[in-house]
Amino acid sequence: xxxxxxxxxxxxxxxxxxxxxxxxxxxxxxxxxxxxxxxxxxxxxxxxxxxxxxxxxxxxxxxxxxxxxxxxxxxxxxxxxxxxxxxxxxxxxxxxxxxxxxxxxxxxxxxxxxxxxxxxxxxxxxxxxxxxxxxxxxxxxxxxxxxxxxxxxxxxxxxxxxxxxxxxxxxxxxxxxxxxxxxxxxxxxxxxxxxxxxxxxxxxxxxxxxxxxxxxxxxxxxxxxxxxxxxxxxxxxxxxxxxxxxxxxxxxxxxxxxxxxxxxxxxxxxxxxxxxxxxxxxxxxxxxx
Numbered sequence: 001x002x003x004x005x006x007x008x009x010x011x012x013x014x015x016x017x018x019x020x021x022x023x024x025x026x027x028x029x030x031x032x033x034x035x036x037x038x039x040x041x042x043x044x045x046x047x048x049x050x051x052x053x054x055x056x057x058x059x060x061x062x063x064x065x066x067x068x069x070x071x072x073x074x075x076x077x078x079x080x081x082x083x084x085x086x087x088x089x090x091x092x093x094x095x096x097x098x099x100x101x102x103x104x105x106x107x108x109x110x111x112x113x114x115x116x117x118x119x120x121x122x123x124x125x126x127x128x129x130x131x132x133x134x135x136x137x138x139x140x141x142x143x144x145x146x147x148x149x150x151x152x153x154x155x156x157x158x159x160x161x162x163x164x165x166x167x168x169x170x171x172x173x174x175x176x177x178x179x180x181x182x183x184x185x186x187x188x189x190x191x192x193x194x195x196x197x198x199x200x201x202x203x204x205x206x207x208x209x210x211x212x213x214x215x216x217x218x219x220x221x222x223x224x225x226x227x228x229x230x231x232x233x234x235x236x237x238x239x240x241x242x243x244x245x246x247x248x249x250x251x252x253x254x255x256x257x258x259x260x261x262x263x264x265x266x267x268x269x270x271x272x273x274x275x276x277x278x279x280x281x282x283x284x285x286x287x288x289x
Contacts (some may be wrong), residue, residue: 005073006082009057010050014068017273018049021138021168023280025145028164030287032149036097040148043097044141047090048105054083056116064186070262094148101148108144111136123192130195134176138169167218174212177204179269182262201260205250231283238279242272 022044026037058080062072087109094102111132114120122129142165147155155161180187180196181204187197196204216239224232245268252259 002082003076003078005076006054006079008069008073009054009075009079010082010086011053011057011068012046012050014053015045015049016277017068017269018137018141019045020273020276020280021141021172022145023277023284024164024168025142025149027280027284027287028146028161029150036149039093040097040101040145043090043093043105044145047086047093048109051083051086051090051109052112054079054086055113058083059116059118059121060190062186064183066183068266097148098151100152101144104140104144104147108136108140111140121192123187123194126193126195126198130173130176134169134173137176138172139165142168163222167215167222170211170215170218174208174210174215175269175272178208179265180204181260182265201253201257204260205253209246209250227283231286234282235279238275238282239272242268242275245271 022041026032057066057072058075060066061075064072066072091102091105091109094105115122115129115133122132139162143155143161146161146165177194177196177199180194181201183194184197184201187194195207199207216236220232220236223235249259249264249268
């Protein structure tokens with residue numbers, strides 16, 4: 001039986017925050033094998049992502065709030081082996097899709113472990129950590145889902161696919177520092193230099209609105225050029241609640257930096273994910289309808 005601590009640190013519900021990238025790749029082309037799509041979803045969101053969460057939590061041994069968990073329990077060796085088991089199960093199932101997809105899943109697992117493993121620990125390097133996380137959770141994951149759904153040959157023969165994949169990374173680069181804004185004290189105590197810690201609290205907000213704004217502009221143009229003006233407008237409307245929440249939170253933080261806390265960070269993450277998921281569901285309906 002897995003302990004309560006192990007289940008907590010796998011953070012399976014936290015996978016919802018990474019779901020928009022999967023849905024973006026899914027909605028980009030109406031020719032989808034739905035059995036494969038369901039299997040890819042399960043591999044990533046129920047096995048690979050939780051494995052990454054658990055593995056990194058084991059080495060971080062956080063005492064303060066982490067993504068999706070306000071009061072983390074003490075980790076045990078069971079978490080380490082469970083994370084590896086989840087990885088192995090995910091990799092084994094990935095071969096059902098294709099060898100290429102399985103190799104990409106394997107590479108993703110290696111990179112995700114480098115974030116907290118003491119031999120590399122990308123968390124100690126603010127720029128490198130930010131670049132790698134955004135690249136692999138955005139561009140690489142988008143490509144991985146596409147390859148799983150449509151095959152490696154189709155991906156190689158369609159250079160235009162790099163555009164939405166790259167926009168996914170820009171979106172992640174714009175949002176990721178905000179997930180670190182409430183962890184400054186613990187990161188500094190542990191010797192980790194995240195980008196948010198480097199920028200400071202206000203600097204993180206300024207950086208996020210700038211990069212996220214560029215990502216938003218790029219996505220609006222992409223949906224307009226590739227699909228339709230209607231879809232571009234729907235996308236912008238879908239993100240309006242996120243913008244309103246962000247601006248109101250920013251004004252509070254300017255008055256009191258303590259407002260940059262775990263609760264509001266998770267509220268922003270959840271709101272952003274729900275808005276993006278809703279949009280991509282609407283996009284899929286319009287595409288497949």
